[in-house]
Amino acid sequence: MKAVLAFACLLGAASAQSVLLPDSMKEEVAQVAKENPSLKLEFYSNSRDAREKIATAEGYIGSPDEGLLEAGAKLRWVHVHGAGVERYASFAKIKDGSVTLTNFKIQQxxxxxxxxxxxxxxxxxxxxxxxxxxxxxxxxxxxxxxxxxxxxxxxxxxxxxxxxxxxxxxxxxxxxxxxxxxxxxxxxxxxxxxxxxxxxxxxxxxxxxxxxxxxxxxxxxxxxxxxxxxxxxxxxxxxxxxxxxxxxxxxxxxxxxxxxxxxxxxxxxxxxxxxxxxxxxxxxxxxxxxTPHLAWASDQRDDRQDDLILTNLSRFAHGVTLKNRVDPAKGY
Missing domain, CATH: 3.40.50.720 (NAD(P)-binding Rossmann-like Domain)
Known part of the structure; x- marks a missing residue:
């Protein structure tokens, strides 16, 4: 992957990329931000805070509603937690492909x-x-x-x-x-x-x-x-x-x-x-x-999912195709 990212950099694919993430990820993304100066990372503490900051974001990590997506005029990428995407696939910006959706399929x-x-x-x-x-x-x-x-x-x-x-x-x-x-x-x-x-x-x-x-x-x-x-x-x-x-x-x-x-x-x-x-x-x-819908729970889940988000942040910064893309027409 590093070779792919390096090639993208040589092509000039990397430009300032603003991504809005939850406060809980500040420590996890510190290194990837350092390695990718073009990333402009902002953080939100709750859904209200996210809505106030979404206008300038090109990427969003979290579980948005359709109103948040509509407010994000510059959004190009949304990463949602979990593998199921039935609640997101019908959102207008996801459905028409103007926003790329990724998720945790495979990781779980x-x-x-x-x-x-x-x-x-x-x-x-x-x-x-x-x-x-x-x-x-x-x-x-x-x-x-x-x-x-x-x-x-x-x-x-x-x-x-x-x-x-x-x-x-x-x-x-x-x-x-x-x-x-x-x-x-x-x-x-x-x-x-x-x-x-x-x-x-x-x-x-x-x-x-x-x-x-x-x-x-x-x-x-x-x-x-x-x-x-x-x-x-x-x-x-x-x-x-x-x-x-x-x-x-x-x-x-x-x-x-x-x-x-x-x-x-x-x-x-x-x-x-x-x-x-x-x-x-x-x-x-x-x-x-x-059991109460908890098959996703695991002591190793967070590490795998953090790895995916960090990888996709780097790929987003350099204009490389994101991993775990969802096809909204298929619903997975």
Whole structure:
């Protein structure tokens, strides 16, 4: 990358670039500012402060609303925290391409993939039941209605083979599983993948899967991608794991499939609605594990994300294409 940036400098690509960042990043960006004198970094303490300063900014790091973008007359780049961009992709300046949007896709793969397997293993090894027994100080016996399942030799389908899906597939292979990937891209068969399919082949391939993991972004094409027809196509006793967006799964159809014992269980880090109402039936199901949309959390997350922001600040200063660009038309 240094060679690319040096070449850009020789071409004169670097001119004064104003970027508005949160106060919390002052220490992290000090070195990149020193190495890139053309960067003019300003900082904001809250959303009101950001709105007062956005008029002169060409770049913005944070979570803007559409009003902030409209007030930023000079904005050319916005970096948002997180991987999902459904709330930003429809903003006028993002949609028409006048502002480049980048995010943390790919960076969040390791921790979210870990979490997907934490949810899966909680179900296949009946960990929730044992934890309930532990809380009572009881030497709990396994509930025969929730059998102990071995993953080796089973088939996992990952829907969405991006930064998260690839990490899920790697972990599945480490457990001795076969892997099917569903993705719009053309994917080669590899040591990680045994079979691939397009989204229009989902229903055809679902009967082969013992575990289905949703890793897709929320777009008009993926909303309720897993609904009545898909649950009907799945093996009896199979598992659904959702670490993407709650609206990818039709909640009512999921509840019905669980009640009718079509599915063996569900592990949900995201739900629709979110959070679930206290009286929602999913809370009471013994074969459902729910976590409060925190699969992104990790002790190493901040370092990876800081590295991306620092890299993109340098690239922005020198007019080089930014990493992790989002295609607003695709929604990821």
């Amino acid at each position: 793969g390791p921790e979210i993939a870990d979490h997907a397997f934490a949810l899966l293993l909680s179900l296949t090894r009946n960990m929730a039941a044992f934890h309930r027994a532990q809380e009572k100080g009881a030497w709990g016996q396994n509930d025969a209605r929730l059998p102990m399942i071995e993953l080796r030799g089973r088939t996992l389908m990952v829907i969405g083979y991006g930064g998260i899906g690839t990490q899920v597939a790697e972990r599945a292979k480490a457990f001795g599983m076969k892997v099917i990937a569903i993705d719009p891209k053309d994917l080669p068969i590899s040591q990680t993948l045994d079979k691939t399919g397009k989204p229009d082949e989902l229903n055809e391939l679902l009967p082969e899967a013992d575990v289905v993991v949703s890793c897709v972004p929320l777009t008009p094409q993926t909303e309720k991608m897993l609904s009545t027809a898909q649950f009907a196509a799945m093996k009896k006793g199979s598992y659904v794991i959702n670490v993407s967006r709650g609206k990818v799964v039709d909640t009512d159809a999921l509840v019905k499939a669980l009640q009718e014992k079509k599915l063996g269980g569900a592990g949900l880090d995201v739900t629709d609605p979110e959070p679930l109402p206290q009286d929602h039936p999913l809370w009471k199901m013994q074969n459902v594990v729910i």
